Structure formats: C-alpha cells, structure tokens
Amino acid sequence: xxxxxxxxxxxxxxxxxxxxxxxxxxxxxxxxxxxxxxxxxxxxxxxxxxxxxxxxxxxxxxxxxxxxxxxxxxxxxxxxxxxxxxxxxxxxxxxxxxxxxxxxxxxxxxxxxxxxxxxxxxxxxxxxxxxxxxxxxxxxxxxxxxxxxxxxxxxxxxxxxxxxxxxxxxxxxxxxxxxxxxxxxxxxxxxxxxxxxxxxxxxxxxxxxxxxxxxxxxxxxxxxxxxxxxxxxxxxxxxxxxxxxxxxxxxxxxxxxxxxxxxxxxxxxxxxxxxxxxxxxxxxxxxxxxxxxxxxxxxxxxxxxxxxxxxxxxxxxxxxxxxxxxxxxxxxxxxxxxxxxxxxxxxxxxxxxxxxxxxxxxxxxxxxxxxxxxxxxxxxxxxxxxxxxxxxxxxxxxxxxxxxxxxxxxxxxxxxxxxxxxxxxxxxxxxxxxxxxxxxxxxxxxxxxxxxxxxxxxxxxxxxxx
Numbered sequence: 001x002x003x004x005x006x007x008x009x010x011x012x013x014x015x016x017x018x019x020x021x022x023x024x025x026x027x028x029x030x031x032x033x034x035x036x037x038x039x040x041x042x043x044x045x046x047x048x049x050x051x052x053x054x055x056x057x058x059x060x061x062x063x064x065x066x067x068x069x070x071x072x073x074x075x076x077x078x079x080x081x082x083x084x085x086x087x088x089x090x091x092x093x094x095x096x097x098x099x100x101x102x103x104x105x106x107x108x109x110x111x112x113x114x115x116x117x118x119x120x121x122x123x124x125x126x127x128x129x130x131x132x133x134x135x136x137x138x139x140x141x142x143x144x145x146x147x148x149x150x151x152x153x154x155x156x157x158x159x160x161x162x163x164x165x166x167x168x169x170x171x172x173x174x175x176x177x178x179x180x181x182x183x184x185x186x187x188x189x190x191x192x193x194x195x196x197x198x199x200x201x202x203x204x205x206x207x208x209x210x211x212x213x214x215x216x217x218x219x220x221x222x223x224x225x226x227x228x229x230x231x232x233x234x235x236x237x238x239x240x241x242x243x244x245x246x247x248x249x250x251x252x253x254x255x256x257x258x259x260x261x262x263x264x265x266x267x268x269x270x271x272x273x274x275x276x277x278x279x280x281x282x283x284x285x286x287x288x289x290x291x292x293x294x295x296x297x298x299x300x301x302x303x304x305x306x307x308x309x310x311x312x313x314x315x316x317x318x319x320x321x322x323x324x325x326x327x328x329x330x331x332x333x334x335x336x337x338x339x340x341x342x343x344x345x346x347x348x349x350x351x352x353x354x355x356x357x358x359x360x361x362x363x364x365x366x367x368x369x370x371x372x373x374x375x376x377x378x379x380x381x382x383x384x385x386x387x388x389x390x391x392x393x394x395x396x397x398x399x400x401x402x403x404x405x406x407x408x409x410x411x412x413x414x415x416x417x418x419x420x421x422x423x424x425x426x427x428x429x430x431x432x433x434x435x436x437x438x439x440x441x442x443x444x445x446x447x448x449x450x451x452x453x454x455x456x457x458x459x460x461x462x463x464x465x466x
Contacts, residue, residue, distance in 0.1 A: 011202065014195040015101040025192050029110040030120055034313035037114045041292045045307045045321045050290070055283025057295070057305070057323055063089075064129070065408070067295070067305055067323055069285040070170065072354050074275040081285045083295060083305060084355055085325060085408055086170040089130040090161065093212045094148045094177035096125040097157070098185065098193070104222070105193040107144070107185065108213065113406025114310045115324050117413065121210035121403060122202065125191070143188055147179050154179030158219050161448040162456065163361060164405065166353025167369055168303070168325055170279060173357070173448070176216045190314055196220075200464040206401045207413075211457060214402070218456040218463075219445045225466045236344070236397060236420065240466050243344040243438040256340050256427075256435045259443070265434050266450075269350030270360045272431075277354040294326075301371045303327045306410060324410040327370035330401070331414040333454040334366040334386050335462070337397070338425045338435070345435040351452065361452040362441065365433065370412070379430050385421055393422035398461055404453075416458050418465070438462065 011019040042050070047060040058066035065087035072080040096107040111123035128142045147154045158178035165172070187193070194202075199217060203209045209217075225245070230238050257265075282288075287298050295305035304326045311319050336347040351363035366377060366386050377383040385394065397418040404412035427435070441459060444450035451459070 011198055014105070014198050015103050016105055016193050016195070017198065019198075022192065022194065022198070026110065029190060033110075033112060033120055034311070035112050035119050036311040037119075037308050039293070040307050040309045040321065042290065042307050042323075043292060044309065045323065048307070048321065048323060050282075054281035056281060064322075065089075067282060067325075068170070069280040069282040070277060070354055071280045071284070072275050072277045079275065080354065081280075081287070082297075082302065083282060083285060083288060084170045084279075085168055085172070086279060087129070087172055087408075091129040091174045092126050092145075092148055092177060093124050093174050093216050094126040094144075094179065095213070095216050096144060096147050096154065096179055096181055096185065098181050100193070103195050105195050106199060107187070107191055108194050108199070110190045110192070111210070112312045112314065113210070114308055114312075114322070115408065115410040115412065116207070116210070116403055116406035117411045118207050118403075121406065122194075122199075122208055122213055123210045124213050124216050127210075127212045143191075144185075147181060147185075148177055154181040157222065158216070160219055160446065162215055162219070162445075162451075162453070163356060163449055164453050166356035166361070166452065168355065168409070170355050171357040172355070174212070174215075176219050178216060178220055203402075203461045203464050204398070204400060207403050209402075209460075210406065211402070211404050211453065214457040214460040215453060218442075218451075218460040221442065221446070234342075236395075237466055239339045239342055239344040240438065240462075242342060243346075244442070244466070245439065254341050254343060255437045255440060256345055257440075259440060262434065262436055262440060266350055266360070266362065269352075269432060270358070273352050273359045275352075275354075301328065303370065308410070325408060325412070326410040327412045329370040331370045331372075331404075331412075332366065332368040332386075332417070333364040333414050333458055334417045334419060335455075335458055336365040336382075336385055336425070337418060337420045339420075339423050340435065343437060344420075345437055346441065347429065347433050348436050348441065348455070350432050350434075353452070356449070356452070358449050361455075362444070362450055363452045363455050364458050367452075367454055381426065381429060382433075385419065386417070395420045397465060400461065402457060402461075414454065414457075416454075416461055418458070418462060 056066050056068045068086045070082050070084040107125045109123045110120050112119050125144045146152050161173045162176050306326050309321050347365040349363045352360045399417050401415050
C-alpha cells in the first residue's frame with residue numbers, strides 16, 4: 001500500500017513568496033531560457049582530446065576534469081576496472097539564507113545543466129567548480145560568490161567537505177556551505193527566495209531540486225523540527241519527529257544504538273575492506289573502448305562516456321563542449337524505516353565504493369546503480385522489502401525520481417524511496433546494516449565522509465515528511 005497523498009505537502013504561501021509567485025517565476029525561467037544540448041563526436045570537442053600516451057580524455061588546460069582509468073585489487077589480483085571522472089578541484093555549493101518576518105529563506109537559482117533531463121532545476125545560490133569561479137573558462141564572474149569568500153562574506157552556518165558519487169568520481173569533494181546575511185541582497189532574474197518549508201515541499205516533485213541543493217539542505221542543522229509538536233497520535237509524523245529529537249530527551253525518545261556503537265560498526269566495516277583502488281591510464285582498462293561517438297564497455301551494461309555541445313544563454317559561458325558520463329537506465333536508493341519504541345529508525349548501510357576517499361560511507365539501505373535491479377540484492381529480506389507491489393505491513397512514505405549531477409552526468413536519474421516496514425522487522429539484517437535514528441545520521445553531517453551523496457539526498461527528501 002502507499003500513503004503518498006497524506007505525506008506529501010503542497011507548496012504553500014510563505015511570508016515572502018506565494019506558491020503562485022514561485023510557479024509564475026519558474027514557468028518564466030523555462031520560457032526565456034535559451035539552451036540546446038546535442039551529442040557530438042569526440043573530435044568535435046573543443047580543447048578536449050584523448051591523450052596519445054595514457055588514453056585519458058582531458059582538457060588542454062589541465063583543469064576542469066579528466067576521464068581516467070580506475071583499477072581495484074584484492075590479494076594482489078585485479079578485481080575491477082572502469083573509467084572514472086577525476087576532478088581534484090574542490091568546488092563551492094553554497095546557499096545564502098536570510099530571515100524574512102522571522103522565517104529563514106534560501107536564495108535559490110534556476111540553473112541549466114547540460115546533463116539535466118529537464119534543463120533547469122533549482123540549485124544552490126552558488127554552484128561552481130574552482131575552475132569556474134576563478135574564470136579559467138574566461139567567462140563571466142560567478143554571481144554571489146562574494147558572500148562565500150573574501151572579507152564581505154556572510155555569517156557561516158555550515159561549512160563542510162562532502163563526497164560525491166564514489167562509483168563515478170575519483171575522490172571527489174565539494175564544499176557545502178550556508179551563509180546567513182542580514183543586509184539587502186540584490187536578486188537577479190534567475191534567483192528566487194524560498195522558505196525552508198517551501199523547499200521541502202518541492203523535494204517531493206520529480207527533478208525540481210537538484211542534487212547539489214539537496215546535499216546542502218541535508219547539512220542544515222537548523223532545519224530540524226526541534227520545536228515541532230509531537231501530537232501523541234501514533235502517526236508516522238510523530239515517530240519521525242521523535243527520530244530528529246531523540247537527544248533532547250533520551251528517556252522518552254530512545255535510540256536503538258548509541259553513537260559509540262554506530263561509530264564502532266562503521267569502523268569495523270572499513271576494516272573488512274581488504275581491497276585497494278588506484279588511478280591507471282584509461283588505455284589500460286580492459287573491456288572498454290571508444291569509437292568516434294562514445295566510450296563504452298563491451299557488455300553494454302555499464303555507463304557510457306559521450307561528448308556534447310552546449311548552448312546556454314544564461315550561463316557565465318554561453319557555448320562550450322565537454323564529455324558527460326551517461327548511465328544506462330535508472331538507479332534506486334531506498335531507506336527502510338521502522339518504529340522502535342515510537343521512534344523512527346532508518347536502516348543504514350556501510351557501503352564500500354572504489355572512488356571514495358576513505359573506502360566506505362553510510363548509504364541508504366539499498367543502493368542500486370543504473371543497470372542493476374532487485375535481483376542483484378543478495379539479502380533475501382532486503383530484496384523482498386524493496387520489490388514493487390503490495391507487501392503486508394509495508395507503507396511507501398516517499399517516492400520520487402531525482403536527477404544526479406547534471407554538470408558531469410547525462411540524464412542520470414535515481415528513484416528515491418522511504419519505505420516503512422513493520423516494527424517486528426529483524427533487529428539484525430546483515431553486518432553491513434544498522435538501525436539508526438535520523439538525528440544520529442544528521443549529527444554525522446557536521447563532518448565529511450560519513451554519509452554518501454545518495455544518503456544525503458534522501459535525508460533532504462525525508463525533511464518533507466514532517
């Protein structure tokens with residue numbers, strides 16, 4: 001069964017922006033946006049080429065990013081190879097916040113990315129690589145950058161390095177920031193103030209709030225419902241609020257495991273990883289080759305790398321070409337939840353990925369890459385729990401399709417779900433999984449490299465359910 005209509009809030013009027021004003025602005029941005037993306041031959045990529053020695057696909061400036069080879073070894077033997085994006089720069093994903101009539105609002109951007117399935121999505125105030133905001137591309141300056149860097153920046157509320165997709169990026173990190181301002185902020189045409197409540201409601205819609213905005217929203221401790229009233233009606237909402245508030249009164253909102261137990265479980269998962277990963281020349285990756293149009297694997301199950309030509313009238317650079325990683329199919333990320341003594345718990349997974357800086361990060365209960373399906377889930381309980389169809393006692397609390405990074409991936413989509421299972425679900429599923437409260441996961445977001453990008457995205461979406 002599903003309970004989506006009850007759990008998905010409608011976009012409501014805020015003290016600054018009405019729902020009608022937002023929708024009118026959003027429609028106007030789509031109407032006036034001038035953009036065009038088409039696949040081109042690799043030979044038509046300006047300043048991009050395959051290196052004659054390594055085979056790596058890179059930019060002539062040595063900046064931006066490159067497509068290289070990844071190799072994993074276990075016991076001295078090669079166990080996995082694939083292409084991977086190497087982007088060593090640390091970019092800024094930053095949201096400017098300001099209070100209007102005592103309600104905190106976020107300055108969001110309608111940003112076109114070449115890989116977005118619908119072109120425009122809501123992004124942070126600043127979403128820029130170091131190459132972009134230092135103008136290596138010789139384009140225009142990044143709007144609002146001064147609020148995050150330099151003497152005039154706002155009061156820093158959040159500043160943490162967080163990872164991105166460990167299956168497709170080599171040790172990629174971005175600086176997730178939130179700054180508070182009190183003075184007047186000029187609002188450009190592509191920008192709009194939205195309250196946190198309005199943003200939470202918009203995460204229920206497919207492909208509206210982009211991945212970079214979701215990761216920053218997940219890191220906002222002041223967005224928690226600490227003052228929300230528990231109604232005592234035995235609802236999912238009450239259990240969720242208690243899951244955020246458990247530290248305020250452990251006697252009435254107990255957690256299944258202590259923070260020390262969670263960290264010990266996490267470290268134990270890292271010690272079980274007896275593999276190593278490294279970058280290798282792309283030409284050494286077995287089973288992969290490229291023709292004039294794409295780099296792909298012989299089996300046709302993995303992603304492709306393609307080249308695109310882009311025109312975007314509202315970007316700092318109006319025309320450019322670049323490679324994009326193009327997944328085959330749709331991914332899936334699911335948090336199973338259950339109530340323990342009236343407190344909602346999420347089943348977190350300690351998930352290894354070859355491209356992560358520290359090998360393992362906490363992920364949703366089930367995380368399937370594009371090209372994988374439920375038959376690839378080894379544990380029978382988990383496989384049954386996320387198989388679509390009626391299941392006794394299971395309630396789908398959240399279900400939407402969201403885009404991944406549109407600046408590096410082409411039409412990369414993940415189906416994000418929150419599924420509540422009965423309270424009598426097993427306490428122990430597998431050594432790789434542990435029941436934790438929402439607050440315990442959120443507290444780890446003060447630090448980098450604990451929760452992966454899919455877990456952070458899903459936590460941002462979970463905020464819409466209280």
